[in-house]
Amino acid sequence: MKNLAAEEREGMSVIVGTVTHWVCAFIILYGLYIVAYGHLTPGGGFAGGVILACGFMILMLAFGKRRLVSMLPISRAAMLDCVGAFLFWLLAFGGMLFVGNVFFKNFLPHGGRLRLWSAGIIPLCNVAIALKVTASLVLALVALSVLRVKAGGSDEEFITDIDEE
Amino acid sequence: MLMNLIVVLLMFVAIGAIIAIWTRDLLSALIAMGVVGFTRTVVFVLLRAPDVAITQVVVEVLLLVILIRSAVRREVHTVEGGRKSAGAALAAALVVVMLVLGVIAVRELRPFGEPLEQRAWDAPALTYIDKGTEQTGAGNIVTAVLLDYRGYDTLGEATVLFTAVVGAIALLRRKSRRSGVEAPDEG
Amino acid sequence: MVYLLCLVLFAIGLYGVLTQRNLIKIIISLAVAESAINIFLVLLGYRVNGTAPIEEGTLEQHAAFVNASVDPLPQAMVLTAIVIGVGVLALSMVIAMRLYHRYGTYDITKIRKLRG
Numbered sequence: 001m002k003n004l005a006a007e008e009r010e011g012m013s014v015i016v017g018t019v020t021h022w023v024c025a026f027i028i029l030y031g032l033y034i035v036a037y038g039h040l041t042p043g044g045g046f047a048g049g050v051i052l053a054c055g056f057m058i059l060m061l062a063f064g065k066r067r068l069v070s071m072l073p074i075s076r077a078a079m080l081d082c083v084g085a086f087l088f089w090l091l092a093f094g095g096m097l098f099v100g101n102v103f104f105k106n107f108l109p110h111g112g113r114l115r116l117w118s119a120g121i122i123p124l125c126n127v128a129i130a131l132k133v134t135a136s137l138v139l140a141l142v143a144l145s146v147l148r149v150k151a152g153g154s155d156e157e158f159i160t161d162i163d164e165e
Numbered sequence: 166m167l168m169n170l171i172v173v174l175l176m177f178v179a180i181g182a183i184i185a186i187w188t189r190d191l192l193s194a195l196i197a198m199g200v201v202g203f204t205r206t207v208v209f210v211l212l213r214a215p216d217v218a219i220t221q222v223v224v225e226v227l228l229l230v231i232l233i234r235s236a237v238r239r240e241v242h243t244v245e246g247g248r249k250s251a252g253a254a255l256a257a258a259l260v261v262v263m264l265v266l267g268v269i270a271v272r273e274l275r276p277f278g279e280p281l282e283q284r285a286w287d288a289p290a291l292t293y294i295d296k297g298t299e300q301t302g303a304g305n306i307v308t309a310v311l312l313d314y315r316g317y318d319t320l321g322e323a324t325v326l327f328t329a330v331v332g333a334i335a336l337l338r339r340k341s342r343r344s345g346v347e348a349p350d351e352g
Numbered sequence: 353m354v355y356l357l358c359l360v361l362f363a364i365g366l367y368g369v370l371t372q373r374n375l376i377k378i379i380i381s382l383a384v385a386e387s388a389i390n391i392f393l394v395l396l397g398y399r400v401n402g403t404a405p406i407e408e409g410t411l412e413q414h415a416a417f418v419n420a421s422v423d424p425l426p427q428a429m430v431l432t433a434i435v436i437g438v439g440v441l442a443l444s445m446v447i448a449m450r451l452y453h454r455y456g457t458y459d460i461t462k463i464r465k466l467r468g
Binding site for chain 3: 168171174176177178179182183184186187191194195198201202205208210212213214215216217220221224227228231232235236252255257258259261263264267268271274277278279280288289290293294295297301304306307310311315318319322325326329330332333336337348
């Protein structure tokens with residue numbers, strides 16, 4: 001098992017690694033742009049969150065699983081997931097706290113027409129959703145391709161590669 | 166004309182789906198599923214849905230990598246055949262019955278591409294398009310619908326995604342090795 | 353019509369779920385059926401010679417935008433459905449992996465013992 005693990009864990013060659021360094025920055029920047037302008041151009045929180053998760057995925061493919069988990073450990077990804085969901089709920093609840101008794105009311109001012117800072121709580125909701133979707137999909141990625149399953153044994157031999165939990 | 170184009174693309178999707186389900190090699194099945202996903206993206210772009218197309222193409226790439234990494238291991242690559250014929254005949258009969266009922270139901274639908282004002286004169290979507298920008302301040306009406314008019318559904322969706330991922334991580338937990346404690350089977 | 357093709361696609365996925373023996377193939381058939389329903393929903397909202405529901409003009413172009421935009425409501429629902437579909441597929445793959453670890457095979461006719 002160790003031989004398979006060693007050659008699978010190292011990632012790909014130097015060329016792929018160097019190009020990935022540059023490309024990954026663009027991917028993450030593009031994902032953040034889609035999230036930030038979600039209320040003006042196509043995209044929004046979901047699409048931007050999945051693009052950011054793809055950026056992390058390309059890091060995992062090029063540099064191996066150890067590098068991804070050292071950058072974003074499972075516990076931190078889970079915490080970011082919870083923070084995103086809680087932030088979204090907090091924004092929804094803010095409508096109830098600040099303006100009357102209406103759940104999910106859009107309570108921030110609308111701003112100028114079709115500018116970046118407009119549309120009330122919608123950009124903040126986009127950021128919370130993107131955080132949540134990114135963390136969730138990176139966790140799913142780690143669960144499905146980082147942790148190793150050994151076939152046909154009892155439960156004692158179930159190996160988790162990255163045992164931080 | 167657009168309908169013919171979409172019919173051709175949907176036939177590609179059907180061919181890809183048939184190959185994905187009935188081929189013997191697991192890697193080919195997953196690649197055929199990728200074909201299905203990318204053709205769906207083209208269909209969404211033709212149907213003037215850019216949000217959905219962006220989400221679909223990125224989700225398809227992510228899903229392909231996840232599935233290939235997790236399902237195609239070094240030991241298992243090929244797939245056994247189908248089941249015995251009695252079960253297959255019953256399943257085919259059920260599917261044909263569902264198709265017949267579906268054809269009857271689809272005939273009740275309005276023709277494809279009819280404008281919304283003629284289809285349902287009091288649809289809420291007309292209010293969303295007309296007053297969306299001035300009521301929410303967002304230019305992207307789909308985002309305004311998702312996060313302002315239908316924000317509750319988005320909250321529910323975030324909860325579903327959260328639950329699915331928490332369940333996935335919880336299923337992969339290592340059994341505790343404390344002596345004398347018999348942990349329950351997690352299968 | 354295009355609606356019929358979506359139904360046929362859903363029927364293909366359903367037939368795959370009912371008759372396949374390999375667990376991974378069942379999951380793939382589930383994904384195909386979900387694809388068919390998403391395409392059907394977006395097809396419902398189309399409008400002939402429509403434009404995308406993104407408003408980016410001035411106030412004078414607003415009337416033209418209202419007359420030509422497609423329905424945004426099915427697109428919002430399908431956006432949510434696609435992301436939920438990813439979560440559900442990931443969870444079912446994890447279940448399949450656990451079953452493989454427990455029984456050593458993906459064949460559902462051999463996974464019969466509830467407590468091994």
